Amino acid sequence: MNNSSNKISHTEKKLTGLVISKGCSFGKICLFNDSRHENSPVYKINTHEIEQEINRFAHSVDIASEKLEELITNIKTKIGLAEAEIFSAQKMLILDPTIQKKVIEEIEANQTNAEAAITKTLDFFEAKILDIDDDYIKERATDIGEVKRRLLDVLANLKPTFKCEGQKHCRRGKNRIIASRELTPSLTIELDTDTTLGFVTEKGGYASHAAILARSLRIPAVSGIKDLYNNLLCGTEILIDGDKGEVIIWPSSETLELYPNLKTQREQDYSSIDPIKDFKVMANLSLSKDIDLVNYFKAEGIGLYRTEFEFLSRGKLLSEHEQFEIYSHVIKKMEGKPVYFRLLDIGGDKSAPFFNLPKEENPYLGFRGARLLAQRPDLFKAQARALAKASQFGKTHILYPMIIEKSQFIQLKKMFLDFTTDIDTSNVFHGVMFEVPSACFQANEIFEIADFASIGTNDLIQYLFAVDRNNELVAKDYNPDREIFWNVLKIIVDAANKFNKPLSLCGEISNDSKYILKLYAIGIKTISASPKLIPEIRKHIKSIINNIKL
Known part of the structure; x- marks a missing residue:
């Protein structure tokens, strides 16, 4: 060009x-x-060529899955396990027996070449996903398209x-x-x-x-x-x-x-700076295997451990013993620094067949978080006992997700204690995730009985403004700049101060330097963020505090 x-x-x-x-x-x-595959070959084959085309397809599956495995290993090392799981999902699709069977049937029944069979089959599955009335699931159609392109790249020797x-x-x-x-x-x-x-x-x-x-x-x-x-x-x-x-x-x-700090070259500064006296920065964690990254960036604890990802990454339910091994490993590695374990927050955008959840028209407003824990004691009991046992190695903070009111928190805390009557729980502390507006307006009542709390801003903004943050049509309404959002945060901060209870905040705004000053001004002094962002956040906070002192 x-x-x-x-x-x-x-x-x-x-x-x-x-x-x-x-x-x-x-x-x-x-x-x-x-558009490199817009003109992929489509042609009829003779009966004696069917086996050859099936072999070509099988070869493309082998090579594409091998390349994906190399990529997965590389991402695990350079970025993290949670990100690598995205490509593990693609590998599972490539090796999916239902998809493979459909492609082979297409080659045999219509006597067509491998490229045409792959395109027709995967376009069919992609269309089925796009037809589902759920924006989050529709996003997963991209993975089907990716798998198609990977297989066609192998057949055409393209990249x-x-x-x-x-x-x-x-x-x-x-x-x-x-x-x-x-x-x-x-x-x-x-x-x-x-x-x-x-x-x-x-x-x-x-x-x-x-x-x-x-x-x-x-x-x-x-x-x-x-x-x-x-x-x-x-x-x-x-x-x-x-x-x-x-x-x-x-x-x-x-x-x-107008953009003095504009990036004109990638500058990835992974160096860490020491914690700041007046502002605590903790780390988010999805998988225990990433714990070394948390310590490398000198996080002052784990402010949000998304325990459901341990299940999702392994593709199965975890036993009490398996969970105990995972949680105790994290507590030991943190060497006395606090770890906030969010109980299973399954439902909404996070589900899997092995959880055996009911089909819902609107899972974001349905059977998830606290409601699921109350109705699924089989899941709750195993996790509660594993966490209680792990607490022998250090202070263990339990976060109850999607709490809607004080009575619900009381109910779930009682269930936790009933499940663990034979275990020493003196090192266990019980806290609330403030992410549903109704709970925020009961902040005083909740802080009377909660040991601590965390504000989950992603869901709070979504429910406060009745906006699906994954929906492009309404994404502009997902806006943390609105005054009412900050008024709600102030209600929670004031209640925490009144009862002298620890309060932290997690979510996308904790990663955004644009909001750090505002959070600091209303009294948020502890946030939890992605480990790699901790140095940048600390530099920004240090600058804010120095300017205030001047």
Whole structure:
């Protein structure tokens, strides 16, 4: 492709989309070649060629799964286990016997080539998922498309490329911003992420696997930009404002001056700084195997241990003993620092067949969190006993999720104590997750009996404003800037202070420097965030505190 300056006006133009991953960066566009399989071969085969095509398909499955296994191992080492599970899910799809059987049946019944059979079969499964009336599940259709492309890449001996592959800015890749129709996991993770400054896409929701990866890598990303390929050419200079969900094409020098901290080169500073006296930064944890990362960044405890991910990552229910081994390992590793174990928060966007949950029209407002624990003593008892036993190795803080009122917390705490009458629980502390508005307005009553509490801002914002944060159509209403949200936070802070009870906060806003000053001002002095963000958060907090002292 010729230099874009001959084909497009250099007049500044602003486009508005959706915030996917925060941060701002400036670079040149590389258009992803996501149409490489549009002309995949489709042809009829003779009867004696059927076995050959089935063998070609089997070969593509073997090679694609091997490549995925290498990728999974690499991601576990460089990023984390939770992120690696995204690609483990793709590997499971590739090896799924139902999908394989369908492809082979297509080859045999219609005497068609492997490429055509793969495309038809996986398009069928993708369409079925997209037809489900659940935005979170619809996001998973991307994984089906990814699997199709991986298999077709093997058969055609292709790899993901850019349309500007030979151009200088793309060859160097030092200031590359990737544009694509859809933000996919492979696009996010496989295309030289060390030199990628940002992503701009037409499709892809906040809760998609690719969006989660972009945030883990701290790469700014904006989605929902319509007619992307009509507005951008390879080499176009572009500014991504991931904080506002805006992209500015050919930004003027005056516009660039408004962004003094603009990233023009990937700078991943993984160095840590020491804890700050007046503000505690704890870490979020999903899998016990990531505990060394928590300690590497000198977290002052674990403020949110999402215990359900231990089940989801293993694909099965865990016994009392298995859970005890996991939880005691974490407590020992933290060497006396607090660990906040959130009890199983299954339901909503986190489920699996082995939990045997009922089918619901709206799982976000249904059988999840505290309600599930009350109705599933088989799950609750095993976890309660495992945590109580693990508490012999250090203080163990239990967070009860999705509490709607004081009486519900009393009921669940009683169940916990009834399950553990034969175990010493003197080291166990019971706390509430404030994430449902009704509980927030009972904060005084709850703090009378709770040992501590944590505010879960992601769900609180969602329920406070009746907005599904995974739905692109209403995503703009998921807005923590609204005054009523901060009024609710202040109610909780005041109640915690009144009863002198520890209070922490977790959620996306705890990762966002934009809100740190405001949190500090209303009295939030403990937050929990992704381990890799702790150094950056501490630097920002230190600057705020120093300015206040001045």
